[in-house]
Amino acid sequence: MHAALATAEGDTGFWATVAPIVPHPLEFFFGIVTFAILYFVVKAKVVPRLEQIYADRTAAIEGGMNKAEEAQAQATAALEQYQAQLSEARGEASRIREDAKAQGSAIIAEMREQAASEASRITETAKKQIDAERQQAVVSLRGDVGRISTELASRIVGESLESETRQKGIVERFLSELEAGEVVREKVGTAPTTGEGGDA
């Protein structure tokens, strides 16, 4: 086959017998031209298309990932919201409890105060009443004691000292002295004290 081809074209010419490392001019020219044509096709069309495919694929994959991330973010947000609501509710509950406690203690304190004031009022009233009654009793007792002692004295003395006593106000004076605790106490209290002191 080769021999047939070679002989048909004539293997005696310069280009047939020259060393194969001598470049053929037209082949060299076509080497440059074919490369240049293909380069411009590749640069203008093929590489942009392939890069776009790469970008689209990346975008598609990233889009899927974004979607998943979004879902996750939504879930997280929902969880956070739920937790926030829960803690809020808890806070509210404790606040209400706190309020109730405070209110309860306030009520108790108020009640206690009211009761205390009522009690003191009652006590006061009672004391006042007692005082008044005592005063009344003292007054009536004074009168009675005066009258009885005068009567007794007049009975012992045998005559009526009533008018005289009233005139002189002896009983009154005595009683007031007694109340002041000067006369009687001195008379009653000194005798045993000195007696005891004497013994010692």
Add this chain to the structure above:
Amino acid sequence: MSIVATAVSAVSADFTPPGVEEFWQPLFGTDGPWAITRPILLSVLSVILITWWLLATTKKKAVVPSRGQMGTEAVYGLVRNGVAKDLIGSKEFMRFVPLLFTMFVLILTNNLFGVIPPMSFSTNGRIAFPIALSLIVWIVFHFVGMKKHGFFGYWASLVPSGLPKAMVPFIFVLELITDLFTRPVTLALRLFGNMFAGHILLVLFITGGWYMLTNGGILVIAGGVTWVFALIMFLFEILVEFLQAYVFTLLAALYIAGAVADEH
């Protein structure tokens, strides 16, 4: 043994092994430096095929790819992430992706033409095509390097910093030779050499096997074995073709990365 020896000598006497002239295939009766040759036609065909394929498979821009789009994306991903991004770095790699991707698909398609029957000729087995490609790489990596570091800064950046003063001229000359000469020449020669040798090897196996099968007599068995080996070589060639396209792109990316790197 002597029978085999005589048979071999008898066969080899009028068997012409494939040679350099195998690669000179002008078409339409043309000849000379401006002849339209078979690889020229194949390179044009490869550009048409690649353009059609790339535009057809990326037309829908589907997020869930069809099978064709998946194949295009696999190749694109290999060049974009496996070569450009890894070597040049994620900061600047994007502006070189079209260049490297074009280079990879063009070289791969033209290489694979070597094992696909209707074409059966690897365009890159002709040195002019690898030279054209490596010249483009050479211009690009010098250009971006000078654009980044400035004209003098670029040449100064060839010498690694922290070198003893006396060493600097020698290293500079060495780096200069590497940068200006060795890199582009090896880049072109590697691709060319692999495709050239691979094609010549395949032709040798097939024509030699065919010759032995038809004329060999006792060597018919050897001819059959040769064709089995030719099949294995076909598979090996496919591997080499992928590998060379990958290595060419990888080295182009590496040279560009070296030129745009902040520090050498």
Add this chain to the structure above:
Amino acid sequence: MTGNIAILGYGLSAIGPGIGVGLIFAAYINGVARQPEARGMLQPIAFLGMAITEALAIFGIALAFVFKG
């Protein structure tokens, strides 16, 4: 015996790169066997090393054709 001595030169020039490429892939296989997760990082390095080592053999084949005639 007919032929060209330049092809012999190419054969000689292919010995070194052959050994070199073998060493590179041996090291690469070793590395991947020890640390399978480092495969992605080692692969470009291995292929780069192979490409650079192989350059010598490529020079050989080119020069074989240059000095053929």
